[in-house]
Amino acid sequence: MSTEALAVPRPGVARRSAFTPITVALAWRNLWRSRRRTWLTAGGVGFSIFIMVFAWSMQVGTFSLMIDNATSLISGHLQIQHRSFADDPGLRNTVRDASSLLAELELHPEIEAVALRAQAFALVSGDERTFGAQVMGVDPIRERRLSSLPDRIVSGRYLATGREAIIGATLAVNLAVGVGDEVVVLGSGKDGGIAAMAIEIVGVFDSGIIDLDRSLLQVELRAFQEAFDLTDEGHVLALRLTDFERTDALKVALQQRLGEGLSVRSWSELMPELEQMVGLKQAGTEIFFVLLALLVTFSVFNTFAMTVFERSREFGMLLAVGMRPGQIMLQLQLEAALMCLLGVALGVGMSVLVVSLMARTGIPLGDVGELLRQYHMPDRLYPSLAHGVLVAAPVLMFVSIQLAAAIPTLRVRHMQPATELRAAA
Amino acid sequence: MTLPFTLLVQLSWRNLWRHRRRNGMLLAAILVAVGTVVFANAVIRGYQGDMLNDAVNNLAGHVKVLAPGYRADPSIDKSFTIAPDWQPPLDPSLVLGWTSRVRVPAVIMSERETRGVQLVGVDPERETLISFLGEVDIIGGYLEGPADRRVLIGKALAEQLDTRLGRRIVMITQGSDGLNREAGFRIVGLYDGEGTGVEKVFVFTGRETLQALLDTTAITEISVRLIADEYGALAGRQLAASFSDLEVMGWRELQPQIAAMFAFADAAIFIWFTIMMIALGFGLINTLVTAVLERTRELGMLRALGMRPRAVVAQVVIESVLIIGVGLVLGLAVGVWLVSLLDEGIDLGRWAAGVEMFGMRTVLVPRLLVADLVLVAIMTMIFGLIASFYPALRAVRIKPLEAMRR
Incomplete structure (x- = not known):
């Protein structure tokens, strides 16, 4: 119990905010105390972000081309038909x-x-x-x-x-x-x-x-x-719009203007298989993302479990001189955040580079091209950098990493300065 | 000092238990990676199974005999004859069933509508053994023999034609003399192809009835279904030997699109595995290196006592292989368990039309192949060996003196 008395925080330390330039600098330096581990962990994060952005960009590129090819072949974006034509052509x-x-x-x-x-x-x-x-x-x-x-x-x-x-x-x-x-x-x-x-x-x-x-x-x-x-x-008035994104809005507007006798149908109603195919593939990809994030989360958890274990003595010392467990934990979360940012920089940098390079040259599909034509696909794939996933993948990673780091970090709360100092000596 | 192998294994095993939480987490990561690879693999195999089944069921069979030129110009001109007692020159134990057909393009007309279809003259009994006709639900009756004078049409086609069971339809097609024939048929039954495209394409009647209409005794195709896809190439060669002037083709040649998708799915399994293993690799190498560096002192001491560098490497490699091995076994078990949970199939009804475009069914039943499990196991172990390379290198670089001075 005497150790508790020693750990009474000094008021000056307790009032200090957690995110001063010093704490950030400290967290950054701590990262480089085990360079290899930091690179391996950030590399895993970067790799996952790269795979996610790349996979999604490929899909977005493919889907928008498929939809464009399919709608421009014959159907158009919208069609105006007699009310009963869809059921009875x-x-x-x-x-x-x-x-x-x-x-x-x-x-x-x-x-x-x-x-x-x-x-x-x-x-x-x-x-x-x-x-x-x-x-x-x-x-x-x-x-x-x-x-x-x-x-x-x-x-x-x-x-x-x-x-x-x-x-x-x-x-x-x-x-x-x-x-x-x-x-x-x-x-x-x-x-x-x-x-x-x-x-x-x-x-x-x-x-x-x-x-x-x-x-x-x-x-x-x-x-x-x-x-x-x-x-x-x-039987059909086929419309091509200046902006394909406006399909649904224009469908509603035209339907109102034309009244009951005619029906306005969008490409997704005319070719439901196309939209469903996109939906099915996207659902599959989302599951894949979650699994990938889960894998990386485990490895980040491990990294922080090792960090906490190795630095027990240091934490014991910090507690002894009056730092609060909460401050140490914040410090560790900050390290996790910086590590994640490093991974994000790697992943985003690599995917932007690769995707924009491939977006220019395209990926030839060779023999499969013939097969893909049936699905309204071109014989070269052009990935299109998906901005949504450029944000979503890092956010997904950031949240999972903070959670993964938080679990081993919680151990700090139960640390007794004297025990830690003695044990590691 | 040369340590016996069993002792090394024991040492590595105990080392793993020194950090239960950390290694438990690593185990969980391996488990997730292997489990999802197994599961994804089973889903893709299930999809391939559906594709293969549809491709073969779709009147293609595993192997088909056609007259040269029939594929470019499918008419009764491009036909051939076989002896009435002909049997395929194949090992009967490999053959699930075979049939001969007359298949010609035709126009079908009801009182209201007209459509283009394929009119197929079949031996109804043989057909049930080898094509989708044996599996689908039929409203009304089935054809009763090769001389049946009625037709079986798809449900969707009946809707398009605005006709129904028991009504008459008229078919127009071209006879062997090049002149058009027109004949009325009564609809004996409607088959339900589960909303697939075949419903609108194929109209079935008795083979002899169609031959009489076309003024011929010839057939346009022989279709053979085997007990398994592997025997396709062999059966193809044997059939080609006995029909030197005809084309003998496997389903892959007849339906190159499905064959390409099939190959695509194979590649997908491999890509999935590689990505998961690389993602896992970062964490695995990290943990192994840390385990080595933590023990710098200990390893230095062992070296000083005379442990060979080879034994140090072996220890690290064995540690990696052990943890991968345990993770693999658990991962395989979880993967198999997940698959068994879904033996009713995954309902993809939400995406029905899109699913059909991929050649899938709306209920996807994952399928486990033992060969795949073995392959995943071997590849994962190889991966474990590769991942231990760098940590092992670090371990042998430890200099006994420096390490002990720390």
């Missing part, structure tokens, strides 16, 4: 007075491009063969501004005007037709009559999307409307 569910609506939408400052399309399922025959196909009437000039399909022509050219068609590569093989051949489209018109047109193929496209290549035929919109008994109407 029949010929009769059209958007009426389409040209005036189109003209109005084109004036909207946030809409970059608009295209009207009409579509129906019909029989398409070559010389000898017949297949079922999705026939889509499009406006070639507007389509060029909205869709990347015109860039995917592998032979011939995209539609100009008149009675021309472009056809998916697989469908062309199945029908045994090519550029310059004539196909006959046979379906039923809106009034129930027979819709027929003989039309020349001017181009073959290869989008990489199996469904499209297998079943899509595009023709000029007016020819389609004529053949299928449509007036000034179509």
Whole structure:
């Protein structure tokens, strides 16, 4: 009990704040008393932050490209359709007075491009063969501004005007037709009559999307409307926005403006698999982050357990001269924080360097590229530095490190100056 | 002084117990690393299993025989004939089942709608053994034999066509003479492919019925399903030897996208393992070096007493291997336990459409392979050896005199 009497703090020491320049300098110097340990611990922290930032940046880069590729191929960011078209994509569910609506939408400052399309399922025959196909009437000039399909022509050219068609590569093989051949489209018109047109193929496209290549035929919109008994109407108004982030806001605004009869659908509703795929991968990555942080936390815990153990004598001395346990603990937490900052500097520095280097050159995917096209991916990956994770990963690390350091540090509270001084002697 | 190996092991083991808390924490880190590697591995294997199953089930089989040119131009022109009593020239114990089919593109029409599909003429009994038709739920009835004149269509297709069980649909396809044939079929059943794409693609009828419609006795494919994927290459060679003028292909060639994803998943397992081990490595090396430096005096004394440097190295290495070994065993146990907790599968229903795009099912059942566990164990031990290199180096650098003077 006599040791307790010795440890009565002097008022002057007790009043001193924990975070003076001196305490910070002291903590920093303490770190370098065991250089190797500090580097190894900070290295672990840095490595984890690097992996997290890199993995996330790769995903963000990939996802934004995937979404961009997918929406720019055909669908656009938003589509305006007849209310029932989503459940029943029949010929009769059209958007009426389409040209005036189109003209109005084109004036909207946030809409970059608009295209009207009409579509129906019909029989398409070559010389000898017949297949079922999705026939889509499009406006070639507007389509060029909205869709990347015109860039995917592998032979011939995209539609100009008149009675021309472009056809998916697989469908062309199945029908045994090519550029310059004539196909006959046979379906039923809106009034129930027979819709027929003989039309020349001017181009073959290869989008990489199996469904499209297998079943899509595009023709000029007016020819389609004529053949299928449509007036000034179509099934889909596809919109490309100037800012993709504004999709949901604009969807709500347009829906209000257009009323009940029409429905505005966003790309995530049109292609739910795309958004869910992103969600699934992100959920997986988050679990991975937590596990990685947990591993690093254990090793930081160990580092501080060793530190406290080795410096027992020093702490005993400090307690004996009147420092409070709380002050020593704060000192140790400060050391943990500085160690973490060192790791963060390493990790962030390395990831910014690597990611920005790779963002410029891209990572070639080689053989896998062909596979990835089906998922709207490019054949080179460009990671895009994710600013969110540049903050989140260090914060996650910081919190876990402070917690990990706090547990062994708590031992200081139970230290008796005399015992510690005697034990270590 | 040469110490017997058992004594060295004993010494290392006791050394570990000198710092229970610290080594306990290290053990926990190894446990987390190994446990999650095992678990992630099982999840990925489960995913690969689903992929393989779907790839093989999807009328591909493990190995398939096709006429040359059928893949580029899938029509009845590209067909071949086999003897009625033909049997695959393979070891019967390796074959789970086989069938011949006629598969042609066709147009299906209800009173309201028209769609493009693949019309497949099958032997219904054989088909249940080798393709998804044996696994799916069917509303209504199944086809009754190769001469059945009705059709089995997917649920989603029935919705698209606005038709239902018992109704008639019309199919148009091209006969062997190049002219179009049109025939009416009654819908005998609707199969439920769990919302997968196949529902909209395949329409099944009796093989003989379709051959009669097309005016042919030929078939377009033979599909063989084996008891395991490993025998694919062997079966492929044996079939190729007996069909020199036909194409014999494995599912990897027929579905290169799935094969690539399969390989991708293999790589993912490896990347996961490497990252976890490196993250673990920092902590492991740190602890081992500290353990060595704390004992500078002690090791110096042992050296002065005549302990060989080799024995000092051995002690550090054994210490690393011991702790890794114990962590490994616990980690494997935890990993296996986690997997066994989830033998009902992980419900990914929230992401159903995205999951399908990856070739997964909505319920993912992790799968443990003994070979993988062995591989994880070996790789982890090798990693433990590598991690002990630097601490061991530090230990031999200790000079007896200097150390004892401290």
